[in-house]
Amino acid sequence: MEAAVKKNDQVEVTIEDIGSDGEGIGKYKGYTLFIKDTVVGDKALVKVMKTGKTYGYARLVELITPSGSRIQPRCPIADKCGGCQLQHMDYKKQLEYKENKVRNCLTRIGGFTKIPMEPICGMEEPYYYRNKSQFPVGRKKDGTLSIGFYAGRTHSIIDTQHCYIGAKVNVDILKFMRTFIEQYHIEPYDEETHKGLLRHILTRVGFQTGEIMVCLVINGNNLPHREKLVEGLKNIQGMKSICLNINTSKTNVILGDKVIPIWGEPYITDSIGPIKYQISPLSFYQVNPEQTKKLYELALQYADLHGDEIVWDLYCGIGTISLFLAQKAKKVYGVEIIPQAIEDAKTNARINGIDNAEFYVGAAEEVLPRMYKEKKVKADVIVVDPPRKGCDQSLLDTILEMGPKRVVYVSCDPATLARDLKYLCEKDYDLVKVQAVDQFGHSVHVETVVLLSKKN
Numbered sequence: 001m002e003a004a005v006k007k008n009d010q011v012e013v014t015i016e017d018i019g020s021d022g023e024g025i026g027k028y029k030g031y032t033l034f035i036k037d038t039v040v041g042d043k044a045l046v047k048v049m050k051t052g053k054t055y056g057y058a059r060l061v062e063l064i065t066p067s068g069s070r071i072q073p074r075c076p077i078a079d080k081c082g083g084c085q086l087q088h089m090d091y092k093k094q095l096e097y098k099e100n101k102v103r104n105c106l107t108r109i110g111g112f113t114k115i116p117m118e119p120i121c122g123m124e125e126p127y128y129y130r131n132k133s134q135f136p137v138g139r140k141k142d143g144t145l146s147i148g149f150y151a152g153r154t155h156s157i158i159d160t161q162h163c164y165i166g167a168k169v170n171v172d173i174l175k176f177m178r179t180f181i182e183q184y185h186i187e188p189y190d191e192e193t194h195k196g197l198l199r200h201i202l203t204r205v206g207f208q209t210g211e212i213m214v215c216l217v218i219n220g221n222n223l224p225h226r227e228k229l230v231e232g233l234k235n236i237q238g239m240k241s242i243c244l245n246i247n248t249s250k251t252n253v254i255l256g257d258k259v260i261p262i263w264g265e266p267y268i269t270d271s272i273g274p275i276k277y278q279i280s281p282l283s284f285y286q287v288n289p290e291q292t293k294k295l296y297e298l299a300l301q302y303a304d305l306h307g308d309e310i311v312w313d314l315y316c317g318i319g320t321i322s323l324f325l326a327q328k329a330k331k332v333y334g335v336e337i338i339p340q341a342i343e344d345a346k347t348n349a350r351i352n353g354i355d356n357a358e359f360y361v362g363a364a365e366e367v368l369p370r371m372y373k374e375k376k377v378k379a380d381v382i383v384v385d386p387p388r389k390g391c392d393q394s395l396l397d398t399i400l401e402m403g404p405k406r407v408v409y410v411s412c413d414p415a416t417l418a419r420d421l422k423y424l425c426e427k428d429y430d431l432v433k434v435q436a437v438d439q440f441g442h443s444v445h446v447e448t449v450v451l452l453s454k455k456n
Helices: 091-108 170-183 226-233 289-303 319-328 339-351 364-375 393-402 414-427
Strands: 008-019 026-029 033-034 041-052 055-065 117-121 132-139 145-150 157-160 198-205 212-218 237-245 259-262 268-272 277-279 311-316 331-336 357-361 382-385 404-409 429-437 445-455
Touching: 008 055, 008 311, 026 041, 033 041, 033 259, 041 091, 055 259, 091 117, 091 414, 091 429, 117 289, 132 157, 132 170, 132 339, 145 170, 170 198, 170 226, 268 289, 277 319, 277 339, 289 319, 289 382, 289 404, 289 429, 289 445, 311 364, 311 393, 319 331, 319 339, 319 357, 319 382, 331 339, 331 364, 364 393, 382 393, 404 414, 414 429, 414 445
Parallel strands: 033 055, 117 429, 212 237, 311 331, 311 382, 331 357, 382 404
Antiparallel strands: 008 026, 008 041, 026 033, 041 055, 132 145, 132 198, 145 157, 198 212, 237 259, 268 277, 404 445, 429 445
C-alpha cells in the first residue's frame, strides 16, 4: 500500500505526541510523521522530507496554531544547534515528557505494570547549569572562523557567541579565543583533510569554587604563541588551569590521552555537598552540579546505609558516588575501566580524608565476576551507574549470584535501564522506587535513580 504522502508534499498535521529524540509526532491520513521543533498541541504546515512504509520525517514550514505548551526559545540558534532539542517547550512540559519517557520504557521494554514512580526532580533554574562545554573550531564556507556547537546529527559547526545552558564565563573565554586565533593565525582543524591545528576548546568551571579550566585540543604537539594565550586567559577571574590536549588521530573522538599543562594546576577543584573533587580535562564529572547533588543524595537515601554495609560502586568514574556512599558505609569498593579516573578517585578519597574506599581499574563486567569467583567478595548494596549501553549480562548474573539486599541503579538511558531491570526483577528483585532527575534541561536526556530490593 502506498504511503499517504510522498517526499516534498506539504500537509497540515496536529502534534499528538513527542518521540524519544524530542520530535513532535503527528498523523496525516493515518500515516505517522516525525517533525522537529514542534510540541504537543501545535497545528502545523509541514514539508515531507523522507518517507518509509509506516512513518516518515517532515520539517516545520509554518505554525498554523501554536500549542499552549510552546514558548519562545531564549537562544536565537536553538532550532539549529544540536545542544538543545526542547528549548521551544515550556519547562513544566519538558519535565512531564521526561517522566513519561521513563515510565513508557519501563512499561514497554521492562514489562512492568505497577511502577512505583516518584515525581520527577526538576531544576529551579534550567539555564546556565553546565559546568563543562566543548566547542569545536572550524571555518565556514566563506573561510571565516567558526566556534560553537555541532548542528543536530551533523558535524557542521553552528557559530555561537553565547550559550544559554553553559557557564556564563564561556562568553569571555570565547571572545578572547576568537581574537587570539585570528591575531596569531592559528589554523582551525579540518575533519575532512585532517589538516589544521586547533580542534576544540574545552572549558570546565567549578560552580562551588569558581575555579576555571581551559583546555585546547590540538592536532599536533605544540601551540604557537602559547605565552600570549596564557597572558590573555589568566586575566579572567577564577582561571586556575590552562592546558593542551594532544589528539592527532583521524577520529571524531574529542579528547586524546595526553594532557600538557601550560599554566596553573593540571586540574580544578569543585565540591558536591561535603565532598571535594579534583577534576582534570579527562575526568568524567557530572555536568550539572546542582542536580548531581540531588541525584547522589537520592542514591545515598536508596542505599539506606547504617555504617556496617559493604558496598560495590560499579562504573565509579572519579569516585563521585563512591565517596558519597563512604560517608555512611563500612567499606566501599569502586570499579572503573579508565586508569586516570581511578587515580583521580584515589586522590579524591585522600583529599577528603576517606579511608574506607578502595578502587579497582578494569571493566565492571570483568572485575566483579572475577573477584566474586576468586575471592568470594560480598556486597550488602550494589550501586551501578553504567554508560548508555547499560550493564552486560555477565555483570547482572554476578549481581544475582551475590544477592545484595539492595541494588541502586543510576541510569542515563531509560531503554537500557528497563531492559536490565526486567532481567533482575524476573529473577530475584522487586522494583521499589523509581525517580527521574532532570540533569539536562532543554535536551531530551534524563537520569533515573531506581531502588531494587531482594525478594524474601
